[in-house]
Amino acid sequence: MAHHVTLIPGDGSGPEVIAAAKKVVEATGVDIQWEEAHAGAAMIEKYGTPLPDETIASIRKTGVALKGPVATPVGTGFRSVNVAMRKTFDLYANVRPAKTYPGVITKFENIDLVIVRENTEDLYAGIERMVDEDTAESIKLFTRKGCERIIRYAFEYAVREGRKKVTAVHKANIMKCTDGMFLDIAREIAKEYPQIQFNDSIVDAMCMRLVMHPEDYDVLVCPNLYGDIVSDLCAGLVGGLGLTPSANIGVDGAIFEPIHGSAPDIAGQHKINPTAAILSASLMLAHLGEGKAAASIEKAVEKVIDEGKVLTVDMGGTASTEEFAEAVISAL
Structure with missing residues (x-):
């Protein structure tokens, strides 16, 4: 049976980490029907809001979203998209695991x-x-x-x-x-x-x-x-925000996302660490009842980091975002 999930790439480097996470999820063999939607600063010019009604409608329909980071202005500008989503869908529980992985120096x-x-x-x-x-x-x-x-x-x-x-x-x-x-x-x-x-x-x-x-x-x-x-x-x-996933669980849905920011300074450079997004996707699969696939992703991530051969810059390596994701897929 297919699971329907709203996919929100986000701002800055968000599309890069979400694309990597999506590819890893698909490699598990779990049948996901993705419905792409958008949120963030880039939406203001087109929709007049960083959170379009179409995106809200998609999440209401699927009940589950995998979301990339979006920018929030400091001091001025629109209020946080994340806060707006949490209030809209009454996502009252933010669950943030923090776990050490062998191979990460801490x-x-x-x-x-x-x-x-x-x-x-x-x-x-x-x-x-x-x-x-x-x-x-x-x-x-x-x-x-x-x-x-x-x-x-x-x-x-x-x-x-x-x-x-x-x-x-x-x-x-x-x-x-x-x-x-x-x-x-x-x-x-x-x-x-x-x-x-x-x-x-x-x-x-x-x-x-x-x-x-x-x-x-x-x-x-x-x-x-x-x-x-x-x-x-x-x-x-x-080891930092690049390794930490999160789940937002509520009455009317669930949204899974890395807790780090959109990192606009390195957007398009394909060097952002996708680990947090991949582990957020693992939390999403567990929420959908796909516990075996969820566990396999976490074990694969742990193996890749422990081996230390394919690591992104922030972890002391030279691998691109996509190369790290491919290494996780190979380890599944």
Whole structure:
């Protein structure tokens, strides 16, 4: 039975990594019917928006998308396409694995963390205004529903994936209403999962502990802002953003994408690392019930990196984006 998937190449170097990931997925033999759609800065001139209605309609139809990175202006311009997609499809759970691979030189070995980040609330809800010309205000929004469903998702994920521990990340010592509610709910839900070890950590202490003893942690469940920061920190522990995939899971669909940016400075040079996009495609296949194919991709990526013969520039090699993808296909 064919799976229907929306394919969004993205901006900058996005089309290069997504083309590589698509080729790897097709090499597994899983029947995917791709429906290409577009999003990003390049769409503004044609559609007047970085997120055309046609793209939203395609994702609504397929329920699943594999997406490349898109540019987000800093300080001015349109709001994030990623944030808009998460709100449109209520993609409340952002799942970001961070895992060390033999062959990648890092400060640590045997890291295998998963960050489960709330994806629709917190400061990213975009509730902000200028109070006067010298004062800006941004509202930190937490709801009980939002807290409960992301925390429960983290515990269910831990059970499903054979994980042992869930850590709730917060700043409840200062933000006693918002983060205090998040922590209280985490403690209550933890009682329903006695087989999973539970603890909590203030976010600043969490960052310190992660760079000292990352092996002490398994699944981290975080509000939106902390999850964004902590997941990039964890990416740094395992070799960088080029190696880290993500899944955005929600009520009305799922979107899979590398967490790195669009890298416009190297667009068209065919040297961007496609590992994160390929591993995002692996997460997508697992979501579609194609667990064997998903596992085969991850094992192939691990083999290629471990052998060290075909690596992109950021990993210390000279291979192009396409050459790395071909090596993964050969290793499948």
